[in-house]
Amino acid sequence: MPELPEVETVRRTLEAKITGRKITGVTVNQAASIKSPTAADLIARVRGMRFSTVRRRGKYLLIDLSSGDTMVVHLRMTGRLVYTPAEEPLPKHTHVIFHLDDGRELRFTDQRRFGCIWVMREDETGSLSGLCSLGPEPLGDDFTRKKLAQSLLGKKTKIKAFLLDQRNIAGIGNIYADEILFAGGIHPERPAGSLSASEINRLFTSIKDILHFAVEQRGTSFSDYVDGVGEKGSHQNYLKVYGRGGEPCFRCGTAISVTRVGGRSSHFCSHCQV
DNA sequence: ACAATATCCTGCGAGC
DNA sequence: TGCTCGCAGGATATTG
Secondary structure, three states, X not given: OOOHHHHHHHHHHHHHHHOOOEEEEEXXXXXXXXXXXXXXXXXXXXXXXXXXXEEEEOOEEEEEEOOOEEEEEEOOOOEEEEEEEOOOOOOOOEEEEEEEOOOEEEEEEEOOOOOEEEEEEHHHHHHOOOOOOOOOXXXXXXXXXXXXXXXXXXXXXXXXXXXXXXXXXXXXOHHHHHHHHHHHOOOOOOEHHHOOHHHHHHHHHHHHHHHHHHHHOOOOOOOOOOOOOOOOOOHHHHOOOOOOOOOEOOOOOOEOEEEEEOOEEEEEOOOOOO
């Protein structure tokens, strides 16, 4: 599942490959993947343009074009954006293909069809719903201990649901929420506003440390995720709780619990997380 | 105002 | 063997 570390890895790998490449044409196999404008309008609008900067905000990729447009891509759960030689066979669920001037293609594939693409003027991206309401970037300088404490203040929602809400912090999904709460020793069902000062400190440090380490490991390839050149990450080898239901906690040996919190599966140690 | 649930979609494993 | 069912989950819409 692409979360911040995975999307950041896609951003880095794609930027190195597609910057300066010209789009010679676009094939749309699944028009529903394109949210705006229509598929026909998008094809006409990006043909002949070159990719410039590849940016990221939360789990959104923003790829600037030489025309002043920006292509916004959200991979959701099984989406992939991969730079591939044109002669390679098309994988199943290839919904959109950007043909490039170097004999390669940028392919958008998505088994579950939740991922989507928008093209709009760069100065209009700020009004895209979802993108415009994102909380701070957790690895950026503007995400501070103080800001985290303020956003937790008075919240009755469970801390797991708080972490998953992109309006609070941008980029955390189900895997990293569980890993962050384990690292911080905080039970996922604790009301967000009930955390003590020292727990907030631990949560803040865990958010930074876990996400930073996962980016270093080029993301978690638990099921579908690959980066912008089709390679898996290695962070799945370091998961402490996610996907480890029933297995012994690495810290205390207690079997890892799996329950549903905020409608999502949650993995935690009932002894280490209080 | 906030919180829990349904929705979208496909593949896979469990159970019969 | 082949069916059904539940589950996986990001974001949004809807219901409570």
